[in-house]
Amino acid sequence: MKRRDFLKGSASAGLLSCFPARLTGIQRDKASGGLERRLLGRTGEKLSVLGFGGIVVKDASAEEAAQRVREAIDAGINYFDVAPSYGNAEDMLGPALAPYRKNVFLACKTQDRTRAGAAAELDRSLKKMRTNHFDLYQLHAVTKPEDVKIILGPGGALENSLAARKAGKIRFIGFSAHSVEAAMALMAGFDFDTLLFPVNYATWHAGNFGPQVLAKAQEKKMGILCLKALAKGPWPKGAVRKQPKCWYAPFDQPEEARMALRFTLSHPVTAAIPPGDENIFKMALGLASRFTPLSQEEVETMKQRGSRGEPIFQYPMAG
Secondary structure (H helix, E strand, O other): OOOOOOOOOOOOOHOOOOOOOOOOOOOOEOOOOOOOEEEEEOOOOOOEEEEEHHHHHOOOOOHHHHHHHHHHHHHHEEEOOOOOOOOOOHHHHHHHHHHHHHHEEEEEEEOOOOHHHHHHHHHHHHHHHHOOOOEEEEEEEEEHHHHHHHHOOOEEHHHHHHHHHHHOOOEEEEEEEEHHHHHHHHHHHHHOEEEEOOOOOHHOOOOOHHHHHHHHHHOOOOEEEEOOEEEEEEEEEEEEEOOOOOOOOEOOHHHHHHHHHHHHHOOOOOEHHHHHHHHHHHHHHHEEEEEEEOOOOHHHHHHHHHOOOOOOOOOOOOO
């Protein structure tokens, strides 16, 4: 029997703290021994608090990809995310996910900023992923104001998303952004269903990166999906990159990773997607299954720790 927790409250005032233990304004379902699931904004969908990023199967064999997907499904993950820019991830994830497609929430992305280019990319992704629709289609990695202008303007990629939704190729429209400036401009220009955005304790406290975006997204009742929860910081100069799929240095020790993930999931967000390294993904899966919100004392600890960190993003953007 599932225990349903309906939690309501005000949006922006508490958001700038960390919502210790209350997780205001988001519905949470907890199945015994499994991953918590949370409501995705106004979509009506409930997703596992940990998502499976397609990079986990990038460059894997067909057998490895099938095993990684099966293990994720067995652990309670129902949210999968992929993009054409993730190497051969679509080629590997499509066949591996096919047996489970009807029971999962599948998200994909486009980095093309024009209607025609995004339409062609969408059709290629649908074919590779062996599906007739995506549950969520996102404008990917939007960073610069000029990209926002093209996307929202005549002949821009948003026009493709609207046409694709009307045609039944996609269900919900979202975006991912790597700057506060782009995220705020996109939310001002269109009522997106979701956003995918970095929520990390160092970017939050040392980079002033995140509070503004989450406050606005919650005000608009959007689904909030998270990136970079396990980002430790930039790779040190000359460092040997033990996780070559990660462009930043990830937390790879369980206790540090546990606190970083708890920071992110202690906000009123739906889910976090861990780094694409398969070993870190497995670690994150175990940690997420034992999630508890940060206490007030732990919130203070993470604030101090984060303020001393080196963020991989900051607001305002440099340059």
